Amino acid sequence: xxxxxxxxxxxxxxxxxxxxxxxxxxxxxxxxxxxxxxxxxxxxxxxxxxxxxxxxxxxxxxxxxxxxxxxxxxxxxxxxxxxxxxxxxxxxxxxxxxxxxxxxxxxxxxxxxxxxxxxxxxxxxxxxxxxxxxxxxxxxxxxxxxxxxxxxxxxxxxxxxxxxxxxxxxxxxxxxxxxxxxxxxxxxxxxxxxxxxxxxxxxxxxxxxxxxxxxxxxxxxxxxxxxxxxxxxxxxxxxxxxxxxxxxxxxxxxxxxxxxxxxxxxxxxxxxxxxxxxxxxxxxxxxxxxxxxxxxxxxxxxxxxxxxxxxxxxxxxxxxxxxxx
Numbered sequence: 001x002x003x004x005x006x007x008x009x010x011x012x013x014x015x016x017x018x019x020x021x022x023x024x025x026x027x028x029x030x031x032x033x034x035x036x037x038x039x040x041x042x043x044x045x046x047x048x049x050x051x052x053x054x055x056x057x058x059x060x061x062x063x064x065x066x067x068x069x070x071x072x073x074x075x076x077x078x079x080x081x082x083x084x085x086x087x088x089x090x091x092x093x094x095x096x097x098x099x100x101x102x103x104x105x106x107x108x109x110x111x112x113x114x115x116x117x118x119x120x121x122x123x124x125x126x127x128x129x130x131x132x133x134x135x136x137x138x139x140x141x142x143x144x145x146x147x148x149x150x151x152x153x154x155x156x157x158x159x160x161x162x163x164x165x166x167x168x169x170x171x172x173x174x175x176x177x178x179x180x181x182x183x184x185x186x187x188x189x190x191x192x193x194x195x196x197x198x199x200x201x202x203x204x205x206x207x208x209x210x211x212x213x214x215x216x217x218x219x220x221x222x223x224x225x226x227x228x229x230x231x232x233x234x235x236x237x238x239x240x241x242x243x244x245x246x247x248x249x250x251x252x253x254x255x256x257x258x259x260x261x262x263x264x265x266x267x268x269x270x271x272x273x274x275x276x277x278x279x280x281x282x283x284x285x286x287x288x289x290x291x292x293x294x295x296x297x298x299x300x301x302x303x304x305x306x307x308x309x310x311x312x313x314x315x316x317x318x319x320x321x322x323x324x325x
Contacts, residue, residue, distance in 0.1 A: 005206055008069050012207040016061030016214035020054070024218065024225050027051035032103050034226050041284065041292050050223060053099045054215060055231020059085075059092045062211035066204060076200065083134055084204050084241065090123035091165055091237035095229030110229065120165060123237075124158045131157075131244075140249055157244055160252060165236030167259035170266055170286045171305075172232040174298045175221035177288060181258050181309045182235045183212045188255050188313035189242045192320050201246050208238065221298045251319065257312035258305050262286040 027033075033049035063085045070076045097119075098110035111119070138153035139146050149156055172178035186208045193202035215231075218224045227235075236259070243252040253260060265287035272281040282290040291301045 004069065004074065004203070007073075008065070008203055008206045009210040011065040011069065012062050012210035013214045015065055016058065016211045017217065019057040019061055020215065020218050020225065023057055024051055027053065027225065034102075034228070041289055043292065047223070050226055052103070052226045052228040053096060053230050054219065054225040055092055055095055055099075055227040055229070055234050058211050058215050058227065058231055059088055059234055061214065062207040063088065066207045069207075070200070070203065074203075079134065080200070083130060084200070084245065086130060087123065087127050087161065087237040087241045088234050090126060091120065091161075092230050092234035094119045094123065095169075095231065095233035098233075099228040099230050117162065120162050120233075121158060124154075124161045127161075127241075128154045128157065136245075137247060139247075141247070156249070157240070160240045160244065160249060161237050163263075164240040164252060164256060164259070165233045167256060167263040168236035168239070169229060169232040171259050171262040171288070172227060173286060174288050174292075174301055175223040176216055176219050176298075177302050177305060178232055178235065179212055179216045179219050179227065180302055180306045181256075182239065183209055183216065184258075184306060184309040184313055185239050185255050186212065186242070188316055189239070189246065191313075191317050192246060192248065192251075195317070195320050196246065196248075198246055201242055205242065208242075221302070248320070251316050254312050254316040254319070257315075258309040261308065262288065265290070 028051055031049075032051055032053055034047065034052040066085065067078075067081055070081045071078050094111075094116065098116060101110040102108060110116075138150055139148050140153070140156065141147075168178055168182065171181060186205045190202055190205040190209065193199075193205060215227070219227065239256060240252060243249055243255065263286075265282060266285045269281050269285035272279065283293040284290055288301050288305065291304070292298075296304075
Protein backbone atom coordinates (compact mmCIF):
# COMPACT_ATOMS: atom_id res chain seq x y z
CA UNK A 1 0.00 0.00 0.00
CA UNK A 2 2.89 2.36 0.74
CA UNK A 3 3.98 1.96 -2.90
CA UNK A 4 0.55 3.22 -4.00
CA UNK A 5 0.90 6.29 -1.78
CA UNK A 6 4.35 7.07 -3.17
CA UNK A 7 3.18 6.47 -6.75
CA UNK A 8 0.19 8.72 -6.16
CA UNK A 9 2.29 11.58 -4.81
CA UNK A 10 5.01 11.38 -7.45
CA UNK A 11 2.62 10.97 -10.38
CA UNK A 12 0.59 14.05 -9.40
CA UNK A 13 3.62 16.14 -8.40
CA UNK A 14 5.65 15.43 -11.56
CA UNK A 15 2.66 15.66 -13.90
CA UNK A 16 1.63 19.04 -12.44
CA UNK A 17 5.16 20.43 -12.73
CA UNK A 18 5.32 19.33 -16.38
CA UNK A 19 1.99 21.04 -17.06
CA UNK A 20 3.17 24.35 -15.63
CA UNK A 21 6.54 24.21 -17.40
CA UNK A 22 4.71 23.69 -20.70
CA UNK A 23 1.79 26.07 -20.24
CA UNK A 24 3.24 29.12 -18.46
CA UNK A 25 5.10 30.22 -21.65
CA UNK A 26 1.95 29.47 -23.67
CA UNK A 27 -0.22 31.56 -21.34
CA UNK A 28 2.30 34.40 -21.67
CA UNK A 29 2.23 34.11 -25.46
CA UNK A 30 -1.58 34.13 -25.49
CA UNK A 31 -1.52 37.14 -23.11
CA UNK A 32 -3.63 35.33 -20.50
CA UNK A 33 -2.54 37.82 -17.86
CA UNK A 34 -4.18 38.91 -14.62
CA UNK A 35 -5.75 42.36 -14.42
CA UNK A 36 -5.17 43.96 -11.01
CA UNK A 37 -8.10 45.76 -9.38
CA UNK A 38 -7.41 49.50 -9.13
CA UNK A 39 -8.70 49.75 -5.55
CA UNK A 40 -6.17 47.14 -4.36
CA UNK A 41 -2.73 47.82 -2.85
CA UNK A 42 -0.49 49.79 -5.21
CA UNK A 43 2.29 47.22 -4.74
CA UNK A 44 0.14 44.77 -6.71
CA UNK A 45 0.12 46.89 -9.88
CA UNK A 46 3.48 45.41 -10.90
CA UNK A 47 1.83 41.96 -10.97
CA UNK A 48 -0.46 42.99 -13.81
CA UNK A 49 -0.01 40.68 -16.79
CA UNK A 50 1.19 37.70 -14.75
CA UNK A 51 -0.34 34.56 -16.30
CA UNK A 52 -3.51 33.39 -14.61
CA UNK A 53 -5.93 30.41 -14.80
CA UNK A 54 -3.37 28.13 -13.15
CA UNK A 55 -6.31 26.44 -11.43
CA UNK A 56 -7.08 24.62 -14.67
CA UNK A 57 -3.63 23.00 -14.58
CA UNK A 58 -3.93 22.17 -10.86
CA UNK A 59 -7.22 20.40 -11.57
CA UNK A 60 -5.72 18.40 -14.42
CA UNK A 61 -2.60 17.76 -12.33
CA UNK A 62 -4.41 15.90 -9.56
CA UNK A 63 -7.49 14.51 -11.32
CA UNK A 64 -5.89 12.66 -14.25
CA UNK A 65 -3.32 10.74 -12.12
CA UNK A 66 -6.05 10.16 -9.49
CA UNK A 67 -8.38 8.49 -12.01
CA UNK A 68 -5.56 6.44 -13.53
CA UNK A 69 -4.26 5.15 -10.19
CA UNK A 70 -7.62 4.53 -8.50
CA UNK A 71 -9.46 3.09 -11.52
CA UNK A 72 -6.77 1.23 -13.46
CA UNK A 73 -4.37 0.22 -10.68
CA UNK A 74 -6.55 0.02 -7.55
CA UNK A 75 -9.66 -1.07 -9.53
CA UNK A 76 -11.98 1.26 -7.65
CA UNK A 77 -15.29 1.79 -9.55
CA UNK A 78 -15.22 4.86 -11.77
CA UNK A 79 -18.49 6.22 -10.34
CA UNK A 80 -16.98 6.30 -6.86
CA UNK A 81 -13.81 8.04 -8.07
CA UNK A 82 -15.80 10.49 -10.20
CA UNK A 83 -17.63 11.77 -7.12
CA UNK A 84 -14.29 13.04 -5.80
CA UNK A 85 -13.47 15.19 -8.82
CA UNK A 86 -16.96 16.20 -10.03
CA UNK A 87 -17.29 19.38 -7.88
CA UNK A 88 -13.66 20.25 -8.64
CA UNK A 89 -14.40 20.39 -12.36
CA UNK A 90 -17.79 22.08 -11.99
CA UNK A 91 -16.33 24.92 -9.94
CA UNK A 92 -13.13 25.09 -11.98
CA UNK A 93 -15.25 25.69 -15.09
CA UNK A 94 -17.14 28.51 -13.35
CA UNK A 95 -13.84 30.09 -12.33
CA UNK A 96 -12.37 29.60 -15.79
CA UNK A 97 -15.27 31.49 -17.38
CA UNK A 98 -14.75 34.31 -14.88
CA UNK A 99 -10.99 34.39 -15.55
CA UNK A 100 -11.49 34.27 -19.31
CA UNK A 101 -13.85 37.25 -19.25
CA UNK A 102 -11.32 39.21 -17.18
CA UNK A 103 -8.55 38.39 -19.68
CA UNK A 104 -10.50 39.36 -22.81
CA UNK A 105 -11.98 42.50 -21.25
CA UNK A 106 -8.57 43.59 -19.91
CA UNK A 107 -10.08 44.61 -16.56
CA UNK A 108 -11.03 42.94 -13.29
CA UNK A 109 -14.70 42.57 -14.22
CA UNK A 110 -15.57 38.94 -14.89
CA UNK A 111 -18.86 37.24 -14.12
CA UNK A 112 -21.42 39.28 -12.23
CA UNK A 113 -21.67 38.13 -8.58
CA UNK A 114 -25.29 37.03 -9.01
CA UNK A 115 -24.43 35.02 -12.11
CA UNK A 116 -21.49 33.39 -10.36
CA UNK A 117 -23.64 32.37 -7.38
CA UNK A 118 -26.36 30.95 -9.65
CA UNK A 119 -23.75 28.89 -11.50
CA UNK A 120 -22.37 27.63 -8.18
CA UNK A 121 -25.87 26.59 -7.09
CA UNK A 122 -26.38 24.72 -10.37
CA UNK A 123 -23.04 22.99 -9.79
CA UNK A 124 -24.17 21.79 -6.35
CA UNK A 125 -27.46 20.50 -7.78
CA UNK A 126 -25.56 18.43 -10.36
CA UNK A 127 -23.25 17.13 -7.62
CA UNK A 128 -26.17 16.33 -5.29
CA UNK A 129 -28.00 14.31 -7.95
CA UNK A 130 -24.88 12.20 -8.43
CA UNK A 131 -24.37 12.07 -4.64
CA UNK A 132 -27.88 10.71 -4.03
CA UNK A 133 -27.42 8.09 -6.76
CA UNK A 134 -24.32 6.87 -4.89
CA UNK A 135 -26.52 6.36 -1.77
CA UNK A 136 -24.36 8.41 0.60
CA UNK A 137 -25.62 9.29 4.09
CA UNK A 138 -27.65 12.43 4.83
CA UNK A 139 -26.76 12.25 8.51
CA UNK A 140 -24.79 15.06 10.15
CA UNK A 141 -23.12 14.46 13.49
CA UNK A 142 -23.16 17.26 16.07
CA UNK A 143 -21.07 16.19 19.06
CA UNK A 144 -22.66 12.90 20.18
CA UNK A 145 -25.91 13.55 18.32
CA UNK A 146 -26.68 12.33 14.80
CA UNK A 147 -29.29 14.23 12.81
CA UNK A 148 -30.78 12.95 9.55
CA UNK A 149 -31.36 16.12 7.50
CA UNK A 150 -33.09 14.17 4.69
CA UNK A 151 -33.80 16.62 1.82
CA UNK A 152 -32.37 19.44 3.94
CA UNK A 153 -28.94 17.90 3.47
CA UNK A 154 -28.93 19.27 -0.07
CA UNK A 155 -29.36 22.81 1.26
CA UNK A 156 -26.70 22.14 3.87
CA UNK A 157 -24.04 21.09 1.36
CA UNK A 158 -25.11 23.96 -0.90
CA UNK A 159 -24.11 26.32 1.92
CA UNK A 160 -20.86 24.40 2.40
CA UNK A 161 -19.83 24.58 -1.25
CA UNK A 162 -20.78 28.21 -1.83
CA UNK A 163 -19.24 29.41 1.44
CA UNK A 164 -16.04 27.39 1.08
CA UNK A 165 -15.39 28.24 -2.58
CA UNK A 166 -15.93 31.96 -2.05
CA UNK A 167 -13.87 31.97 1.15
CA UNK A 168 -10.86 30.54 -0.68
CA UNK A 169 -11.51 33.00 -3.50
CA UNK A 170 -11.33 35.93 -1.07
CA UNK A 171 -8.09 34.56 0.39
CA UNK A 172 -6.35 34.34 -2.97
CA UNK A 173 -4.85 37.81 -2.87
CA UNK A 174 -1.16 37.21 -2.16
CA UNK A 175 1.42 35.01 -3.83
CA UNK A 176 1.19 31.53 -2.34
CA UNK A 177 -1.32 32.43 0.40
CA UNK A 178 -4.34 30.37 -0.68
CA UNK A 179 -2.09 27.64 -2.07
CA UNK A 180 -0.27 27.17 1.24
CA UNK A 181 -3.51 27.25 3.24
CA UNK A 182 -5.02 24.64 0.92
CA UNK A 183 -1.99 22.37 1.35
CA UNK A 184 -2.35 22.64 5.14
CA UNK A 185 -6.08 21.86 4.86
CA UNK A 186 -5.42 18.74 2.79
CA UNK A 187 -2.67 17.59 5.14
CA UNK A 188 -5.26 17.87 7.90
CA UNK A 189 -7.78 15.93 5.77
CA UNK A 190 -5.09 13.30 5.14
CA UNK A 191 -4.54 12.81 8.89
CA UNK A 192 -8.27 12.72 9.65
CA UNK A 193 -8.73 10.16 6.86
CA UNK A 194 -5.99 8.04 8.40
CA UNK A 195 -7.60 8.22 11.84
CA UNK A 196 -11.01 7.29 10.41
CA UNK A 197 -9.46 4.65 8.12
CA UNK A 198 -11.05 6.18 5.04
CA UNK A 199 -8.52 4.98 2.45
CA UNK A 200 -10.04 6.67 -0.60
CA UNK A 201 -10.20 10.17 0.92
CA UNK A 202 -6.68 9.60 2.24
CA UNK A 203 -5.48 8.68 -1.25
CA UNK A 204 -7.29 11.64 -2.81
CA UNK A 205 -5.70 14.05 -0.34
CA UNK A 206 -2.25 12.79 -1.38
CA UNK A 207 -2.94 13.73 -5.00
CA UNK A 208 -4.19 17.16 -3.91
CA UNK A 209 -1.18 17.84 -1.69
CA UNK A 210 1.24 16.79 -4.44
CA UNK A 211 -0.42 18.92 -7.12
CA UNK A 212 -0.60 21.98 -4.85
CA UNK A 213 3.02 21.60 -3.76
CA UNK A 214 4.04 21.52 -7.41
CA UNK A 215 1.96 24.63 -8.07
CA UNK A 216 3.47 26.44 -5.07
CA UNK A 217 6.88 26.22 -6.78
CA UNK A 218 5.51 28.57 -9.44
CA UNK A 219 3.06 30.51 -7.24
CA UNK A 220 5.35 31.44 -4.31
CA UNK A 221 6.44 35.07 -4.17
CA UNK A 222 7.27 36.33 -6.72
CA UNK A 223 4.57 34.34 -8.51
CA UNK A 224 5.13 33.20 -12.08
CA UNK A 225 1.45 32.28 -12.41
CA UNK A 226 -1.77 32.81 -10.43
CA UNK A 227 -4.43 30.18 -9.81
CA UNK A 228 -7.23 32.60 -10.70
CA UNK A 229 -10.87 31.94 -9.88
CA UNK A 230 -10.47 28.65 -11.74
CA UNK A 231 -8.22 27.58 -8.89
CA UNK A 232 -9.71 29.30 -5.85
CA UNK A 233 -13.32 28.29 -6.52
CA UNK A 234 -12.17 24.76 -7.38
CA UNK A 235 -10.10 24.42 -4.20
CA UNK A 236 -12.90 25.66 -1.95
CA UNK A 237 -15.32 23.18 -3.49
CA UNK A 238 -12.79 20.35 -3.31
CA UNK A 239 -12.06 20.93 0.38
CA UNK A 240 -15.80 21.01 1.12
CA UNK A 241 -16.31 17.82 -0.88
CA UNK A 242 -13.55 16.01 1.01
CA UNK A 243 -15.18 16.88 4.34
CA UNK A 244 -18.55 15.68 3.03
CA UNK A 245 -17.06 12.36 1.90
CA UNK A 246 -15.37 12.06 5.30
CA UNK A 247 -18.77 12.69 6.93
CA UNK A 248 -17.20 15.47 8.99
CA UNK A 249 -19.11 18.37 7.46
CA UNK A 250 -19.14 20.67 10.50
CA UNK A 251 -15.40 20.32 10.92
CA UNK A 252 -14.98 22.27 7.67
CA UNK A 253 -15.25 25.49 9.69
CA UNK A 254 -12.14 24.58 11.69
CA UNK A 255 -10.14 22.92 8.89
CA UNK A 256 -10.64 26.07 6.81
CA UNK A 257 -10.53 28.51 9.73
CA UNK A 258 -7.97 30.84 8.09
CA UNK A 259 -10.34 31.14 5.12
CA UNK A 260 -13.19 31.86 7.57
CA UNK A 261 -11.18 34.71 9.13
CA UNK A 262 -10.59 36.26 5.71
CA UNK A 263 -14.31 36.06 4.89
CA UNK A 264 -15.39 37.50 8.24
CA UNK A 265 -12.99 40.42 7.77
CA UNK A 266 -14.84 41.37 4.59
CA UNK A 267 -18.26 41.00 6.24
CA UNK A 268 -17.24 43.04 9.30
CA UNK A 269 -15.67 45.71 7.08
CA UNK A 270 -18.91 46.15 5.12
CA UNK A 271 -21.12 46.19 8.25
CA UNK A 272 -18.84 48.65 10.08
CA UNK A 273 -18.64 50.89 6.99
CA UNK A 274 -22.43 51.08 6.78
CA UNK A 275 -23.01 51.57 10.52
CA UNK A 276 -20.39 54.34 10.84
CA UNK A 277 -21.32 55.85 7.47
CA UNK A 278 -17.92 55.66 5.84
CA UNK A 279 -15.39 54.63 8.49
CA UNK A 280 -13.31 51.48 8.03
CA UNK A 281 -12.60 48.76 10.57
CA UNK A 282 -9.54 47.59 8.60
CA UNK A 283 -7.27 49.58 6.30
CA UNK A 284 -8.45 47.23 3.55
CA UNK A 285 -10.20 43.90 3.37
CA UNK A 286 -9.76 40.95 3.08
CA UNK A 287 -7.54 40.91 6.16
CA UNK A 288 -4.29 40.05 4.34
CA UNK A 289 -4.47 43.44 2.59
CA UNK A 290 -4.78 45.16 5.98
CA UNK A 291 -1.44 43.65 6.99
CA UNK A 292 0.07 44.66 3.65
CA UNK A 293 -0.87 48.29 4.23
CA UNK A 294 0.59 47.98 7.74
CA UNK A 295 3.96 47.36 6.10
CA UNK A 296 4.34 43.57 6.30
CA UNK A 297 5.73 41.85 3.21
CA UNK A 298 3.96 38.99 1.45
CA UNK A 299 6.11 36.24 2.94
CA UNK A 300 5.46 37.50 6.49
CA UNK A 301 1.71 37.57 5.89
CA UNK A 302 1.75 34.15 4.26
CA UNK A 303 3.61 32.64 7.21
CA UNK A 304 1.21 34.27 9.69
CA UNK A 305 -1.87 32.86 7.96
CA UNK A 306 -0.23 29.48 7.37
CA UNK A 307 0.48 29.35 11.12
CA UNK A 308 -3.18 30.08 11.84
CA UNK A 309 -4.17 27.33 9.41
CA UNK A 310 -1.73 24.91 11.02
CA UNK A 311 -3.05 25.61 14.55
CA UNK A 312 -6.63 25.24 13.35
CA UNK A 313 -5.82 21.86 11.81
CA UNK A 314 -4.21 20.66 15.06
CA UNK A 315 -7.47 21.59 16.80
CA UNK A 316 -9.52 19.74 14.16
CA UNK A 317 -7.39 16.60 14.54
CA UNK A 318 -7.67 16.86 18.35
CA UNK A 319 -11.45 17.01 18.04
CA UNK A 320 -11.46 13.83 15.95
CA UNK A 321 -9.10 12.04 18.36
CA UNK A 322 -11.26 13.15 21.28
CA UNK A 323 -14.38 11.82 19.58
CA UNK A 324 -16.15 15.17 19.89
CA UNK A 325 -17.35 15.07 16.27
